[in-house]
Amino acid sequence: MSAKIAPSMLSSDFANLAAEAQRMLDCGADWLHMDIMDGHFVPNLTIGAPVIQSLRKHTSAYLDCHLMVTNPLDYVEPLAKAGASGFTFHIEASRDNWDRVSKKVKESGMRVGVCLKPGTPVEEVFPLVDSGDVDLVLIMTVEPGFGGQKFMPETMSKVKALRSRYPSLDIEVQETSFSFSLLEIFRAQVDGGLGPSTIQQAADAGANCIVAGSSVFGAPDPAAVISLMRNSVQTAQAAH
Ligand code: DX5
Ligand code: ZN
Secondary structure, three states: OEEEEEEEHHOHHHHHHHHHHHHHOOOOOOEEEEEEEEEEOOEEEEOOOHHHHHHHHOOEEEEEEEOOOOOHHHHHHHEEEEEEEEEEEEEOOOOHHHHHHHHHHHHHOOEEEEEOOOOHHHHHHHHHHOOOOEEEEEEEOOOOOOOOOOOHHHHHHOOOOOHHHOOOOEEEEOOOOOOOEEEOOEEEEEEEOOOOHHHHHHHHHHHEEEEOOOOOOOOOOHHHHHHHHHHHHHHHHHOO
């Protein structure tokens, strides 16, 4: 199961976004995590599809978009057109229409992710994962809205529950024009307060996708932090 380390661009210098993105990729980042906030679902306002579109012109990297918005369905088309790679929406914003959202995301050619706030029970996403449309579950390890908050260790029980229910759920992607199928691994992602002092807990709980903003951008040597987090995930996986 591969480790994916995704620096959160929320902690970057937005005035130099393309250069910051390239700097993170040069430091060994696998994905770039893009925090899209609408000032309504969370009390902060950040970026939208126009920024993703601008960044896409400068990089072919996987743009892992985390939608902290009230109406995720409204943003599927604009983000797909803008060049987003993954579209992770909050279950709290889509309790009535998660099946429509995930189908539309999939049809638009993006990877489907579903996200839970710290107070939302993990059981809420089981029906989505069981539907077979979801590639990734993001367990928030802080309240969404801002970077630089303190990691909440109590959220680890949700990562463990998810991983024990779906140890290595394989999601099959049929390549229709070819006669082979590609096996993909279900991804458990964590976001908020992750860095050298907290990564071990997340890795031991079974997370394999790590989002980290302030610990990476605030480090004198971001490459060392990225590599340390990757090693923690890989070591924990080898021990299981
Ligand atoms: C918070 C965002 C995070 C944030 C993480 O709502 O979803 O991606 O940027 O930042 P750190 O790693 O500083 O907690
Ligand atoms: Zn995020």
